[in-house]
Amino acid sequence: MAKTESDPGTAGADRELTMSRAMVDAITSEMHADEEVFYMGEDVQDYGGIFDSTQGLLKEFDRDRVMDVPISETAYVGAAVGAAQAGMRPIAEIMFTDFVGVCLDQVYNQMAKNTYMSGSAVNVPMVLTTAVGGTYNDAAQHSQTLYGLFAHLPGMKVVVPSTAYDAKGLMHAAVRDDDPVVYMFHKRLMGIGWMPAPEGPKTPVPEDDYTIPIGEADVKREGSDVTVATLGLHVHRALEAAEELAATSTSRSSTSGRWSRWTPGLSSTPSRRRADSSSSTRTTSPTASPAR
Amino acid sequence: MVGVNTLREMYEQMVTAREYEQRLQEAYLEGKEPAFDISAGPIPGELHLAAGHEASAAGVCAHLRDEDTVTAPHRPHHIAIAKGVDLDRMTAEIFGRETGLCKGKGGHMHLFDPDVNFACSGIIAQGCPPAVGAAMAADKRNEDAVAVAFLGEGAVDQGAFLESLNLAAVQNLPVVFVVEDNDWAISMPQPRITDVKTTAQRADGFDMPGIRVDHDDAIAVYEAAGDAIGRARDGNGPTLLDVQVHRRMGHFMGDPQTYRPEDDQERAKRHDSIERLAEDLREHGVDDDELAEVRDSAEQRVADAIEWAREQPEPDPAAAHEDVFVDEPTAASGGDD
Numbered sequence A: 001m002a003k004t005e006s007d008p009g010t011a012g013a014d015r016e017l018t019m020s021r022a023m024v025d026a027i028t029s030e031m032h033a034d035e036e037v038f039y040m041g042e043d044v045q046d047y048g049g050i051f052d053s054t055q056g057l058l059k060e061f062d063r064d065r066v067m068d069v070p071i072s073e074t075a076y077v078g079a080a081v082g083a084a085q086a087g088m089r090p091i092a093e094i095m096f097t098d099f100v101g102v103c104l105d106q107v108y109n110q111m112a113k114n115t116y117m118s119g120s121a122v123n124v125p126m127v128l129t130t131a132v133g134g135t136y137n138d139a140a141q142h143s144q145t146l147y148g149l150f151a152h153l154p155g156m157k158v159v160v161p162s163t164a165y166d167a168k169g170l171m172h173a174a175v176r177d178d179d180p181v182v183y184m185f186h187k188r189l190m191g192i193g194w195m196p197a198p199e200g201p202k203t204p205v206p207e208d209d210y211t212i213p214i215g216e217a218d219v220k221r222e223g224s225d226v227t228v229a230t231l232g233l234h235v236h237r238a239l240e241a242a243e244e245l246a247a248t249s250t251s252r253s254s255t256s257g258r259w260s261r262w263t264p265g266l267s268s269t270p271s272r273r274r275a276d277s278s279s280s281t282r283t284t285s286p287t288a289s290p291a292r
Numbered sequence B: 001m002v003g004v005n006t007l008r009e010m011y012e013q014m015v016t017a018r019e020y021e022q023r024l025q026e027a028y029l030e031g032k033e034p035a036f037d038i039s040a041g042p043i044p045g046e047l048h049l050a051a052g053h054e055a056s057a058a059g060v061c062a063h064l065r066d067e068d069t070v071t072a073p074h075r076p077h078h079i080a081i082a083k084g085v086d087l088d089r090m091t092a093e094i095f096g097r098e099t100g101l102c103k104g105k106g107g108h109m110h111l112f113d114p115d116v117n118f119a120c121s122g123i124i125a126q127g128c129p130p131a132v133g134a135a136m137a138a139d140k141r142n143e144d145a146v147a148v149a150f151l152g153e154g155a156v157d158q159g160a161f162l163e164s165l166n167l168a169a170v171q172n173l174p175v176v177f178v179v180e181d182n183d184w185a186i187s188m189p190q191p192r193i194t195d196v197k198t199t200a201q202r203a204d205g206f207d208m209p210g211i212r213v214d215h216d217d218a219i220a221v222y223e224a225a226g227d228a229i230g231r232a233r234d235g236n237g238p239t240l241l242d243v244q245v246h247r248r249m250g251h252f253m254g255d256p257q258t259y260r261p262e263d264d265q266e267r268a269k270r271h272d273s274i275e276r277l278a279e280d281l282r283e284h285g286v287d288d289d290e291l292a293e294v295r296d297s298a299e300q301r302v303a304d305a306i307e308w309a310r311e312q313p314e315p316d317p318a319a320a321h322e323d324v325f326v327d328e329p330t331a332a333s334g335g336d337d
């Protein structure tokens, strides 16, 4: 297995990946390393995931490890819960996050609560992957992000990558985590041919495995005047806005902010800052810290 | 036996739907070629076309009245047309315009036209429970209206479908479930996702009639639907109708279909229910001129609807905040200012 570091940064990485390639890269590596990791979802075999979340996996693994399943989210998301409680490390995909409605019980009453309710007699080391977000006029049943819905479920860890670097490190961390993790990828950031991504999510990505600690926000830009805590697509929008403001600001003040890869997790401690920052800037701790 | 006028009407619905989607497809591709960008052009977003599904909608809806309810899935145009949804306002909705059926807030997968009791859901099988509810309302009010839920064969593994069958059966409600079996659920062929041979068999588990129409034929659908809808209207409970259709195109526009065997699309195209019905009409003495007339007038109707839709205003961005509630909360009860 490739060596694992915690959050090594992009220095020295000589390949750039889209977010979807980085996500699949981590899944592939985890599946090679551990036979107990498998992927279930609709159209994840031959199609490779509607939003490229499993593109190429079928070349590496058999159909019993990359599984197309019936359009029965309650059954297969719940089956992931059961397989996880049996000690496996399943990854189950809900194609659009808006579809969680049809299987919400398995998500919030089983996946999120079984650890607590069993007094840790069981745990649920699974990952629920799901595409989020709009920007392409797909209306209210196919466009939400629902970050808050998941983040407010006690027992659930939620990660939201905003770059390819995040996407890989957070996937490694999610699969290895002994708690259930919801991995929410924004369609507009994936680098899908038919949905052009903004500049930004495509980043250098180290070849070796690395994890990014869940529950810590990332500082995307240092500054002293404004703090913007955001996630997913809006990290890039906020960074763009900061560039614009910095360019137009007077010499008297520099206008910039701190930007986050937001990984609202279950840390009972406030999230640590990744970068040194002056005392005038506020930390960007997750607002959702469900009790544990 | 089905009369020639009914046949002609079904033919008209079917050619209108086919023509409509061809024109829509052209408009959809504006701005999306050569590079396909789903958010570009006058119709951004997903577009699921129903070429090859027309017979089921026409054959079923020929028995329906305005007061009967229809729920449609993500592939709704042919059903909407057969149910008599206002074509102009539906088109404006698909173009996202202010005068569209839903003021541009629903788009192609989420069409609502209460004038003819038509509604959609883009979430698989989730039109089934509301159809049961419409049937329940008719039953409670002692009206003889019925409800029809359309869905795809991929949707029959969803809890909402199976629970709806059971609820409708145990309450003996006037509802018909119409499954359009096009052999594919996006990239997943039916044998990969179920061991049940035909969807009609599923009805056995609920002790309701399950009828399979195993070729794409408007007359066969019309006859089977007549029995099912008649049974519902007469108070004799629900039916599951399983209709073979054909997916002549990709799942949605932009679908590369790399998962689909090459000859499968050809096979789907060989079974053209519109051609078959034209043949039937000729046998009933309708000549080619008359058929051409029907097609011409359908073309004109479609062209007019698209032209009208394109001229309609874009919604005011401020309208994005409207329609969350019928009664907008006041500041005192929790507004945003």
Ligand SMILES: Cc1ncc(C[n+]2csc(CCOP(=O)(O)OP(=O)(O)O)c2C)c(N)n1
Residues within 6 Å of the ligand: A042, A071, A073, A095, A099, A102, B074, B075, B122, B123, B124, B151, B152, B153, B154, B155, B156, B182, B184, B185, B186, B251
């Ligand atoms: C609950 C839910 N899961 C998944 C989807 C994504 N999805 C949209 S259409 C589709 C396939 C549907 O197949 P089928 O019911 O056979 O209808 P067809 O598209 O073939 O007409 C899927 C999986 C969805 N809309 N809702």
Ligand SMILES: [Mg+2]
Residues within 6 Å of the ligand: B152, B153, B154, B180, B181, B182, B183, B184, B185, B186
């Ligand atoms: Mg289908």
